[in-house]
Amino acid sequence: DQQVKQNSPSLSVQEGRISILNCDYTNSMFDYFLWYKKYPAEGPTFLISISSIKDKNEDGRFTVFLNKSAKHLSLHIVPSQPGDSAVYFCAARNTGNQFYFGTGTSLTVIP
Amino acid sequence: ETGVTQSPTHLIKTRGQQVTLRCSSQSGHNTVSWYQQALGQGPQFIFQYYREEENGRGNFPPRFSGLQFPNYSSELNVNALELDDSALYLCASSLYGIGTDTQYFGPGTRLTVL
Numbered sequence: 726d727q728q729v730k731q732n733s734p735s736l737s738v739q740e741g742r743i744s745i746l747n748c749d750y751t752n753s754m755f756d757y758f759l760w761y762k763k764y765p766a767e768g769p770t771f772l773i774s775i776s777s778i779k780d781k782n783e784d785g786r787f788t789v790f791l792n793k794s795a796k797h798l799s800l801h802i803v804p805s806q807p808g809d810s811a812v813y814f815c816a817a818r819n820t821g822n823q824f825y826f827g828t829g830t831s832l833t834v835i836p
Numbered sequence: 837e838t839g840v841t842q843s844p845t846h847l848i849k850t851r852g853q854q855v856t857l858r859c860s861s862q863s864g865h866n867t868v869s870w871y872q873q874a875l876g877q878g879p880q881f882i883f884q885y886y887r888e889e890e891n892g893r894g895n896f897p898p899r900f901s902g903l904q905f906p907n908y909s910s911e912l913n914v915n916a917l918e919l920d921d922s923a924l925y926l927c928a929s930s931l932y933g934i935g936t937d938t939q940y941f942g943p944g945t946r947l948t949v950l
Binding site: 821828 | 881928938939942943
């Protein structure tokens, strides 16, 4: 039962343009959402998070948007840089303190 | 500040054996979570330990068990290994209760069950 879904396995974007990574979830009991970035042979690195009581959180080039009615989360990276090339995971936590991750989206930023 | 470390890096076991994986938390963190990541999948939450007590568990059978020690380091034990247990096991530490719940991951232990 995949409660967090990332339907795009891969995404390619030109350097300087916007990257938009999407995530959908099914459980309305999720109260906290996170995005992680993962390079090969390393563990995931925390990027940005958002509480379910908010609809937007911004940190530098990274912005996360939450649409609770659509059960949809997105990560915007502006401007995209070659160093952003990695696998991005979206994750959610429910009120029982269980964490669920999506299957990841591989982002390639083309110089 | 020391990051999250895991040992061993790689491990090969045979079906039916038992395995113990270890994790040292980032300095100052009191919570450890364990994840299983199969090839091509996202991390699957196994359980979390906070102050030496289990504080949340995913959909894994009881043969997956854990411990957290007073210094907040942790072990993941898996009994009666099955072929499907072959995966990357990730440990993440965090400081529970400050509201952000940011988890810092170690590099993982690659377990192969033959």
